[in-house]
Amino acid sequence: MFRRAVLKKLSAIAAGVTLTAAASTTVFAQDTIRVAYIDPLSGPFANVGDAGAKHFLYVAEMINENGGIMGKDIEIIPFDNKSSPQESLQILQKVADQGIQYITQGNGSHVAGALIQGVEKHNARNPDNQILFLNYAAVNPDFTNEDCSFWHFRFDANAAMKLQAITDVIKENPETKKLFLINQDYSHGQAVSRITKNFLARKRPDIEIVGDVLHPIGKVKDFSPYISQIQSSGADTVVTGNWGNDLSLLVKAGSDAGLDVTYHTFYAGGLGTPTAIGESGVGKVTQVTEWFENLAVRENAKELEDILVEFEERYPEIEFYYLRVLRQMQMLKMAVEEAGSTNPKDVAYAMEGMNMDSPFGPVTMRTLDHQVIQPLYISVFSDDYLKYDTEDTGFGWKYVAKINAEDTAVPSTCEMQRP
Amino acid sequence: MLESLIFTIFNGVLYGMLLFMLASGLTLIFGMMGVLNFAHASFYMLGAYFAYQVSVFAGFWAALFLAPLGVALIGALTERYGLRQVHQHGHVAELLFTFGLVYVIEEVVHLVWGRTPVNYQVPEALDFTLFTLFTTDFPAYRAFMLGVAIFMFVGIFLLLTKTRIGQVVQASLSHPDMVGALGHNVPRVFTLVFAFGCALAGLAGVIAGNYFITEPGMAWNMGPIVFVVVVFGGLGSLGGALVGSLIIGLAQTFAVQMTFSIASVLADMGLAISEDAFLSGFWFLELSRIGPMLPYLLLVLMLIFRPRGLMGTRAD
Numbered sequence A: 001m002f003r004r005a006v007l008k009k010l011s012a013i014a015a016g017v018t019l020t021a022a023a024s025t026t027v028f029a030q031d032t033i034r035v036a037y038i039d040p041l042s043g044p045f046a047n048v049g050d051a052g053a054k055h056f057l058y059v060a061e062m063i064n065e066n067g068g069i070m071g072k073d074i075e076i077i078p079f080d081n082k083s084s085p086q087e088s089l090q091i092l093q094k095v096a097d098q099g100i101q102y103i104t105q106g107n108g109s110h111v112a113g114a115l116i117q118g119v120e121k122h123n124a125r126n127p128d129n130q131i132l133f134l135n136y137a138a139v140n141p142d143f144t145n146e147d148c149s150f151w152h153f154r155f156d157a158n159a160a161m162k163l164q165a166i167t168d169v170i171k172e173n174p175e176t177k178k179l180f181l182i183n184q185d186y187s188h189g190q191a192v193s194r195i196t197k198n199f200l201a202r203k204r205p206d207i208e209i210v211g212d213v214l215h216p217i218g219k220v221k222d223f224s225p226y227i228s229q230i231q232s233s234g235a236d237t238v239v240t241g242n243w244g245n246d247l248s249l250l251v252k253a254g255s256d257a258g259l260d261v262t263y264h265t266f267y268a269g270g271l272g273t274p275t276a277i278g279e280s281g282v283g284k285v286t287q288v289t290e291w292f293e294n295l296a297v298r299e300n301a302k303e304l305e306d307i308l309v310e311f312e313e314r315y316p317e318i319e320f321y322y323l324r325v326l327r328q329m330q331m332l333k334m335a336v337e338e339a340g341s342t343n344p345k346d347v348a349y350a351m352e353g354m355n356m357d358s359p360f361g362p363v364t365m366r367t368l369d370h371q372v373i374q375p376l377y378i379s380v381f382s383d384d385y386l387k388y389d390t391e392d393t394g395f396g397w398k399y400v401a402k403i404n405a406e407d408t409a410v411p412s413t414c415e416m417q418r419p
Numbered sequence B: 001m002l003e004s005l006i007f008t009i010f011n012g013v014l015y016g017m018l019l020f021m022l023a024s025g026l027t028l029i030f031g032m033m034g035v036l037n038f039a040h041a042s043f044y045m046l047g048a049y050f051a052y053q054v055s056v057f058a059g060f061w062a063a064l065f066l067a068p069l070g071v072a073l074i075g076a077l078t079e080r081y082g083l084r085q086v087h088q089h090g091h092v093a094e095l096l097f098t099f100g101l102v103y104v105i106e107e108v109v110h111l112v113w114g115r116t117p118v119n120y121q122v123p124e125a126l127d128f129t130l131f132t133l134f135t136t137d138f139p140a141y142r143a144f145m146l147g148v149a150i151f152m153f154v155g156i157f158l159l160l161t162k163t164r165i166g167q168v169v170q171a172s173l174s175h176p177d178m179v180g181a182l183g184h185n186v187p188r189v190f191t192l193v194f195a196f197g198c199a200l201a202g203l204a205g206v207i208a209g210n211y212f213i214t215e216p217g218m219a220w221n222m223g224p225i226v227f228v229v230v231v232f233g234g235l236g237s238l239g240g241a242l243v244g245s246l247i248i249g250l251a252q253t254f255a256v257q258m259t260f261s262i263a264s265v266l267a268d269m270g271l272a273i274s275e276d277a278f279l280s281g282f283w284f285l286e287l288s289r290i291g292p293m294l295p296y297l298l299l300v301l302m303l304i305f306r307p308r309g310l311m312g313t314r315a316d
Helices: A002-022 A046-065 A083-098 A107-123 A158-171 A187-203 A224-233 A245-256 A273-277 A295-300 A302-314 A323-339 A346-349 B001-035 B038-060 B060-087 B092-115 B140-162 B164-174 B176-181 B187-208 B218-233 B240-255 B261-266 B289-306
Strands: A032-040 A073-080 A102-105 A132-135 A152-154 A179-183 A209-215 A237-240 A260-267 A287-289 A364-367 A378-381 A394-402 B127-131 B136-139
Touching: A032 A046, A046 A302, A046 A323, A073 A179, A073 A287, A083 A107, A102 A107, A107 A132, A107 A187, A132 A302, A132 A346, A132 B140, A132 B261, A152 A364, A158 A187, A158 A237, A158 A260, A158 A287, A158 A378, A158 A394, A179 A187, A179 A224, A187 A209, A187 A237, A209 A224, A209 B289, A224 A245, A224 B001, A224 B240, A245 A260, A245 A273, A287 A323, A295 A378, A295 A394, A323 A346, A323 A364, B001 B038, B001 B136, B001 B140, B001 B164, B001 B187, B001 B218, B001 B240, B038 B092, B038 B187, B038 B218, B060 B092, B060 B187, B092 B218, B127 B140, B136 B140, B140 B164, B140 B240, B164 B176, B164 B187, B176 B187, B218 B240, B218 B289, B240 B261, B240 B289
Parallel strands: A032 A073, A032 A102, A102 A132, A132 A152, A179 A209, A179 A237, A237 A260, A260 A287
Antiparallel strands: A287 A378, A378 A394, B127 B136
16 A cells, blocks of 8 residues: 555656656646545544545536536545544645646534645745635634635535525524434534524524534444433424434434434435434424425426436436536536636636526525525424435435525635735 | 433443443453453444344344354454463463454454444334433433343343352452363353453444444544553452443543533632633533543543452452
8 A cells, every 4th residue: 555655656756857858838637637535544433535526526527528627537535534634735735746637525613624724825835836625515604704815715505604594594493492412522613603603693682592513523333322312302403513423323323212302414414314313303404505406397307317317327326416526526617617727726717706597496505705696495293204315214315495586695704825 | 400310321321331331341351361452342233234234134132143153253263362371471462362353443443444434223113212301311222231231231240140160260360270170171261251342342343333324434543442441440340340431421421511610610609700801711601511531530540549440359
């Protein structure tokens, strides 16, 4: 393993030397546009990273079949970061050594934060070999506020935007009286807890926060102790930003213990959580997303329905969950074509303020902070779900509310430094 | 309050008994061979994966018996053709051997079953609510896990104290040369104990893998905590392993419920600490958040104040 890596590096250096000797202007003439996918492919969140990789591979293939980007194929190169910021920074170095210009990552804001800083430093030091970071799922609001970076674009709504939507739903429900917060103990979970309390203090000061718990991320296998705490707090509603197994095990332990609460989640739609929810969660578990399968039916988005059917034939064990992966790659294609080059700096400038049509309304990349602004939807786990059930449970996601793009936007304090 | 207390005890005891299933084998192996088996939790993982594989073809009940047997077989082969060869080079070599084994088993699991969790489910026959106390349901499978663990403990206890094999094993623990001189095949006893210890870990994997999750990281998750239990309870002591398991299980489960911080306790006593005070992160840290650290803290304290553990017999 180690030897192979060294050999690879040596041959890369050798190739680099001969190439620079031959042509001084273009160091790496590539006939593909390479995107490094940096996410956990092993460890407790391997299933999440694996599903993301499959989305990217599928979308890249789709774009390539339609002529690629300016005649070049997209090539997705998956790297396993084991959910670790340190590993991710080492991968970033490797990526830079190989001359890859685009990276994408999503699982874990702790990783995304390290990558943003790593990319900033790398680009400042290597103006001829810059890297652009396309973030498809890390939602810590800081990345598009005080920690914003010219080299970072976020294609998912950030936690504050999602919580804006969730607390709007809570505001309208007079039956919500006691609310329990349970989140993963790292930047993202802490942000969810803090922001929810802020919003509720403004929107529904009468709601009592009966619990605010942070648990170690990816380590808890038995959530029963937490469930009995929720049970004894008398909560009627739980808000959680948990993802992956941290969400499915939580909900599973809750339904095993007969916990009768409404869950407001970011990520209940995928990766085993619907299976864990089962019948006991019907009408009680919501998610806030940029889409869900039955939305395509509701809005007559035939081309999206075709995609999700084809995707599930290809990968029967997962579902087409990340519409934003498709949007991200489409926007990358548009930006490269508009810039007329694959140079990350030119592409980044082209991507700023870019507009894209979608069956659900306009999608805009906000220039101010590189945050995508798109319509968001709240959906609920239901037995009356239109057409597609999820994970063969016999239940599916049902439309509850749409939040128009402009209403999801929250102000940003970003002061972007542009090169 | 009472409801919460009762269920916390249930949960803590269950977690403790699960730890004990791993710790008992580990401590037996240590007591006998003087080797800390780093790969012990890997056998736990193998148990879960074997059970998944068997349950696909023959159902859970077959897996419950076949998977531990499979793990025992691998354990026996490991001891006979691995550890015993390495043994002549001393304890450090043995330690390194088991350490390497952790990675070998993990990579084999990656190759055979992939890096993502496998869909190993609780059998339908046990997937119901056993009883409801106050407002909380108690799933039948949890009771089943508890039952298996207790059954196993009683089984080991009787085996070691009431049977001839048990007597030979116990004698081999302290006086292997004498046992050998009496005509017993001590190396074979070693192999048996190692295989038996692995089977116990495998059994724990069978019953926990489906309730929690079966994925290649589960060995790393469980490994360190089992070491803590064994060292805390006293290396080589079965009773110590039981007490250690229960203490750690209960401590970790109860820690989750401790939602107060130093600042909130002081505030109750009339001493308010402002949010921007010196080291405010520490004062406002809820005790529940240090729950995961608690076992290791206990380990460190135990090693400082009582290096042989709660019930350990070895002074070194």
